[in-house]
Amino acid sequence: xxxxxxxxDLRVAVDGKPILKGVNLEIRQGEIxxxxxxxxxxxxxxxxxxxxxxxYEITGGAIELDGVNVLELDPxxxxxxxxxxxxxxxxxxxxxxxxxxxxxAVSNVRNPDRKEGEGLIPMKDFRKELKDRMSEIxxxxxFARRYLNDGFSGGEKKRMEILQLSLLRPRFAILDETDSGxxxxxxxxVSEGINKLHGPHMGVLIIxxxxxxxxxxxxxxxxxxxxxxxxxxxxxxLAHDLHANGYAxxxxxxxxxxxxxxxxxxxx
Amino acid sequence: MTATMTDIVxxxxxxxxxxxxxxxxxxxxxxxxxxxxxxxxxxxxxVPLDSEEWKRxxxxxxxxxxxxxxxxxxxxxxxxxxxxxxAEFSGIVTHVDGxxxxxxxxxxxxxxxxxxxxxxxxxxxxREKLExxxxxxxxxxxxxxFSSWHAAFWTGGTVxxxxxxVSINEPLDSLIGLSSAGAADFSHxxxxxxxxxxxTLLEETASATADAAGLHVGAVELILGKEARLRxxxxxxxxxxxxxFAHQAGRVESNGMLQWTVxxxxxxxxxxxxxxxxxxxxxxxxxxxxxxxxxxQVLSYYTQQWHNAPxxxxxxxYKDVIRDKARVVWRGMIKVAPDAQKTDGYQRNDAxxxxxxxxxxxxxxxxIEADDVRCTHxxxxxxxxxxxxxxxxxxxxxEFEAMHVIVQGFLQIVSDRIPVELVRETLNQAVEHKxxxx
Numbered sequence: 001x002x003x004x005x006x007x008x009d010l011r012v013a014v015d016g017k018p019i020l021k022g023v024n025l026e027i028r029q030g031e032i033x034x035x036x037x038x039x040x041x042x043x044x045x046x047x048x049x050x051x052x053x054x055x056y057e058i059t060g061g062a063i064e065l066d067g068v069n070v071l072e073l074d075p076x077x078x079x080x081x082x083x084x085x086x087x088x089x090x091x092x093x094x095x096x097x098x099x100x101x102x103x104x105a106v107s108n109v110r111n112p113d114r115k116e117g118e119g120l121i122p123m124k125d126f127r128k129e130l131k132d133r134m135s136e137i138x139x140x141x142x143f144a145r146r147y148l149n150d151g152f153s154g155g156e157k158k159r160m161e162i163l164q165l166s167l168l169r170p171r172f173a174i175l176d177e178t179d180s181g182x183x184x185x186x187x188x189x190v191s192e193g194i195n196k197l198h199g200p201h202m203g204v205l206i207i208x209x210x211x212x213x214x215x216x217x218x219x220x221x222x223x224x225x226x227x228x229x230x231x232x233x234x235x236x237x238l239a240h241d242l243h244a245n246g247y248a249x250x251x252x253x254x255x256x257x258x259x260x261x262x263x264x265x266x267x268x
Numbered sequence: 269m270t271a272t273m274t275d276i277v278x279x280x281x282x283x284x285x286x287x288x289x290x291x292x293x294x295x296x297x298x299x300x301x302x303x304x305x306x307x308x309x310x311x312x313x314x315v316p317l318d319s320e321e322w323k324r325x326x327x328x329x330x331x332x333x334x335x336x337x338x339x340x341x342x343x344x345x346x347x348x349x350x351x352x353x354x355a356e357f358s359g360i361v362t363h364v365d366g367x368x369x370x371x372x373x374x375x376x377x378x379x380x381x382x383x384x385x386x387x388x389x390x391x392x393x394x395r396e397k398l399e400x401x402x403x404x405x406x407x408x409x410x411x412x413x414f415s416s417w418h419a420a421f422w423t424g425g426t427v428x429x430x431x432x433x434v435s436i437n438e439p440l441d442s443l444i445g446l447s448s449a450g451a452a453d454f455s456h457x458x459x460x461x462x463x464x465x466x467x468t469l470l471e472e473t474a475s476a477t478a479d480a481a482g483l484h485v486g487a488v489e490l491i492l493g494k495e496a497r498l499r500x501x502x503x504x505x506x507x508x509x510x511x512x513f514a515h516q517a518g519r520v521e522s523n524g525m526l527q528w529t530v531x532x533x534x535x536x537x538x539x540x541x542x543x544x545x546x547x548x549x550x551x552x553x554x555x556x557x558x559x560x561x562x563x564x565q566v567l568s569y570y571t572q573q574w575h576n577a578p579x580x581x582x583x584x585x586y587k588d589v590i591r592d593k594a595r596v597v598w599r600g601m602i603k604v605a606p607d608a609q610k611t612d613g614y615q616r617n618d619a620x621x622x623x624x625x626x627x628x629x630x631x632x633x634x635x636i637e638a639d640d641v642r643c644t645h646x647x648x649x650x651x652x653x654x655x656x657x658x659x660x661x662x663x664x665x666x667e668f669e670a671m672h673v674i675v676q677g678f679l680q681i682v683s684d685r686i687p688v689e690l691v692r693e694t695l696n697q698a699v700e701h702k703x704x705x706x
Contacts, residue, residue, distance in 0.1 A: 051662050054654075075661035076670075084662075091659035093676030102664070104673060116669040117705050147677070218404065255469030 002029040003007035003066045005050075005083075005172045005203060010205050012058035019045045021228035021260075022061065027203040029171055032217055034239050035207045037225035038247050041261070043090060043207045045121040046225075047176040049084035051250040065172070067239035079105075082171030086161040086178050089148040098160070099130060099144040102167055109168045125206075133166045162193040167198075174205045191216035211243040220251050224250055227260040279333035280421065282306075288421060290492045291606035295379035295392060297399075302654035305409040312413035324597045324629050325539050325568045329490070330511055335483040337423055338365040343626030347445040347474040350505065350652060357470075358438040359384040365451045366423025370449040376434055382431035384440055387456055390427045397429055401460050404488030406517035406543075414513045418454055418485045425486075432493070439468040439499075439688065446475050446482035446510065457488040461496035463521075468499040470691060475507035478493050481536075482506060488516035492524040494548060499527045501691050506534035508565055509632050514540045522548030522577070530586075532559035532567045533698050539568040546573075546580035546608075556682050557586030557617075558695055560702045561594035561626075573615060575608040575641075582612075588619040588680045589627040589675055589699075597629045602643050604636040611641040619649040620678045622671070672703050 005027045012020040019044050026040050027033055037043055038189055049056050050063060052075035063070040073081065093101065107120040120126075139159050149157050158178055167171055175194065177189045187210075197217045198204055206213055214236065222238040223230045226247070232238065232252045242250070251258035285306050289299060317327075352360065359373035361384065368386035368621040383390055383397070391398050403409055409419030426442040443626050444455050459469060475482060484506065492498055498518075506512060512535040518526045532538060544553040555571065561567045588596040602613040619628040630647035652674055660670030679699060 051597070054656055075658060075667050076664050079662055079664040087659065087662075091653075093656050093659070093674060093677055095680030096673055100658075101673065103661035104660075104665055104669065108666075108669075116666055116672070147680075168663070185590050 002200070003171055004028050006064045007046075007050070007061070008064075008139070009061040010046070010049070010063065012045060013057045013059050014045070014205040018059070019056075019228055020049070023225075023228070023230055025223065026231060027172060027205055031204045031221065032198065032204045032206065032219045034214055034219035034222040034236075035205055035225060036209070036222065036239060036242050038261070040264070041225045042228040043225055044176055047085055047174045047205075047207060050078075050083060050174055051075055071220060076108065078139075079168070079170075080109055084165055084168055084170035084173045086158075086173065086175040088178075088180065090149050090161055091158040092147075094147050094150050096148050097144070098146055098148050099127070101148050102130060102164065104160065105164065106167050109170075130167070135161055136196065137162055137166065138189055138256070139163055154181045155183070158182060158186065158190055159193070162190055162197075166193065166197050170202065172203045174207065175213070176207045177209065178206075179208055179210055184212070187212045188216075191244040211239055214239050226250060226254055226257040227264070229257060231257055277334060280417065283421065284336070288337060297395075298391065302420050305416050308410050308416035309413065309420050312416055314507060316344065317413065321570070325537065325566060327537065330537070332483070332533075334481070335450055337421060337452050337454060338367070340367065347443065347476055349443050349472065349474060350503065350698060351470055351472055351690060352441055354694070355690045356438055357441040358436055359440045359595055360443075361385055361426045361441070362405060362443045362445070363424055363426070363453070363455055364445045365447050366453050366455060368424050373421070374438075376381055376438060377434070380434045381431040382434060382436065383427055385427060387425040387427045387458060388423070396427070398427065398458065398460070401489065401491050403487075405491055405519055407467070407487040407515040408576070411515065414485055415487065415515045418456070418487050418515070421454045421455045421485070422487070423454045425458065426469075426471065428467060428469055430461045430467050432462040433464040435495075436467040437467065439470050439690070442469060442471040444471065444473045446480070446506065448476070448485070449480040449482070451480070452483040452485070454485050456486065459490045459498060459500065461492045461498050464494035464495045465493065466497040467652055468688060470501045470503075470688070472503040472505055474505050475510060475534070478507050478511055480507065482510040484510060484512045484514065486514040488514065489494060490526060490528070491518045491589035492518070494521045494523060496521070496524045498525075499529075499532070499662040499688065501529040501686075501688065503531040503694065503698070504534055505531070508534060508536055508537050508563060512538035512540070514538075517543040517545065518541060518553065519545045519547055520551035520553055523550040524548065524552070526553045527556075527687070528553065529556040530558070530569075531698065532557070532561075533702060535565065535567065537566045537568075539570075541570045541572075543572045544573065544582060545576055546582060547576050549686055550579045550590045551576050551577060552581045553583070554685065555582070555584040556685050557584075558679055558682050558699075559586065559596055560589045560699055561596050562591045563594060565594045566591070566597070567595075570599050572601045573604060573613055575604040575611040575613055577605075579609055579610045580608060580612070583612065584615040585682055585685065586617045587679050588617065588628060589622065589679065590628055591622040593623075593625045595627045595629075598647070599629075599631045599633070600645065601633040601635065604638050604641050604643065606637040608638050609640045611638060611643065613641065615645045617647045618678070619647075619697065620675065621649060621651055624674070672705055674698070675703065
């Protein structure tokens with residue numbers, strides 16, 4: 001039976017200011033969902049909250065993975081449960097080699113009960129696996145010895161996120177604007193990478209402004225977020241329509257949320 | 269043997285000094301040097317310590333009279349050496365409580381005139397080679413209270429003398445141990461590389477037990493001739509009850525290269541003067557420092573890079589990790605003499621603070637008297653970046669593991685500059701131990 005990531009009436013604030021105002025979303029393993037919406041509508045907030053970033057205050061609602069209360073778990077427990085966030089802005093960690101970092105990550109995610117200091121997965125097996133995954137998504141094997149994201153271009157950082165996705169094989173992956181800031185070749189490489197990884201065991205939420213990532217990874221569902229709520233859900237054609245015509249029609253159909261969006265914009 | 273073991277009168281009074289001299293049975297010229305240093309020590313004791321230097325280093329609870337130089341080493345003591353058993357060395361020297369208990373040197377190097385062993389013995393046997401350097405070019409007795417104290421009471425130490433153009437390919441190892449409470453180590457490391465010689469000396473300090481309070485008043489002199497190349501590592505790994513005071517100096521002649529790595533992990537309080545003098549045209553020095561202070565440790569480093577000749581290059585990088593209520597002090601200075609044109613000087617100290625109660629004082633400085641130089645300095649201090657921690661956790665690392673990975677990465681940048689793998693591994697292991705994961 002496939003697992004479900006269920007987000008119900010999720011309400012989130014930052015510094016007392018409401019950002020998410022009752023988000024409902026259900027993703028099953030194997031499904032691709034697209035999440036679109038204008039800047040500032042709360043897409044990235046949703047991604048961070050699912051991953052467990054500590055700066056967000058949960059004021060209501062629930063996130064469950066197969067009945068497990070995700071909100072009670074710290075970020076590393078969520079990762080070990082099978083939740084993955086591909087960061088919009090991956091963090092640089094100088095002095096930490098990509099291969100060492102990933103070996104720690106893989107050891108923990110594949111052995112969720114692992115305590116620090118307990119054995120890492122065998123170096124020899126890991127090296128081979130890493131090399132194979134890197135070649136699949138066209139990353140030079142030399143990157144394994146470099147420091148994590150240190151001096152990487154935007155495209156290299158995003159590929160590094162996809163590499164991690166391919167090694168960690170989560171049940172649910174959220175890709176936060178993995179296509180932004182990339183040239184079309186890089187988007188193609190990343191899209192193909194996701195396409196190869198996607199399968200019946202991974203549910204994917206693709207957050208994007210563009211349609212390009214979705215060309216390779218056709219969503220079963222497209223959600224539109226406005227002022228902290230999902231206001232519409234459709235199929236792949238909705239994504240296409242939004243990309244072609246923008247959000248004006250959505251705002252017309254949802255005047256209340258459009259007004260809230262406007263109010264926040266004016267205040268800022 | 270233990271039943272008859274007698275210790276010298278406790279402390280460092282005149283009576284104790286005379287008893288110490290009595291126990292040594294040394295030639296007159298060495299006794300004369302000691303006596304002169306003792307008078308300088310008395311003169312220095314009569315005046316307060318330099319308040320600017322000592323205001324950041326709390327010594328109120330330091331009682332010199334609680335320590336004494338032992339007349340014999342404790343035989344039972346064993347030391348958890350981090351390096352000695354891990355590689356093949358061309359020579360090994362071990363000192364316990366200021367006395368040499370072991371000294372070996374590969375025959376092929378002995379035949380070429382290399383000296384490696386105990387200062388106390390070699391200074392007598394090879395006076396003509398060592399006297400011109402000992403206490404004269406690197407660390408002079410008169411400098412301050414601690415240098416004169418050391419020069420009066422030095423017990424022994426490691427000597428390495430490499431004749432002209434001789435290269436020692438494998439590293440040499442020196443272990444300095446303190447065995448019991450109240451024991452003092454006044455060891456003196458004297459390294460002389462004649463023109464064109466090269467060598468690697470790895471030195472570490474260790475305590476036999478975790479809680480025996482010890483004292484180290486030491487000196488290190490590294491003298492490099494023209495085109496000589498020395499890699500010197502000192503890993504200070506006393507227990508955290510030990511007081512560590514040291515003057516350490518390197519002098520480099522034309523086109524010589526000194527690569528000096530300092531690891532500061534142990535000690536209750538450590539205060540070290542580290543001076544690098546670039547005396548000849550084209551002389552170079554690279555200084556790497558890794559310090560990790562926890563609990564209530566205080567680790568203080570005064571580093572000076574003296575550019576005394578043209579076309580000299582120095583490159584100093586210290587990285588400090590500080591946790592709990594510990595404190596690290598670093599005061600760095602680059603001095604460029606008027607005729608040291610085309611100097612290239614660099615100094616940097618980065619501190620990573622792991623707790624609210626820890627403290628770091630980093631004070632870089634430049635004194636430049638030449639007009640055609642490039643000197644750069646900087647210091648940073650900061651907390652672990654929470655976004656880095658979150659990123660690691662989002663990949664399944666626990667919060668502690670994330671912190672540890674980030675700390676190790678922070679120190680890796682210095683580690684990358686150390687060309688001896690054994691030292692890199694040893695440092696990593698020592699850091700893991702400090703982090704509580706090794």
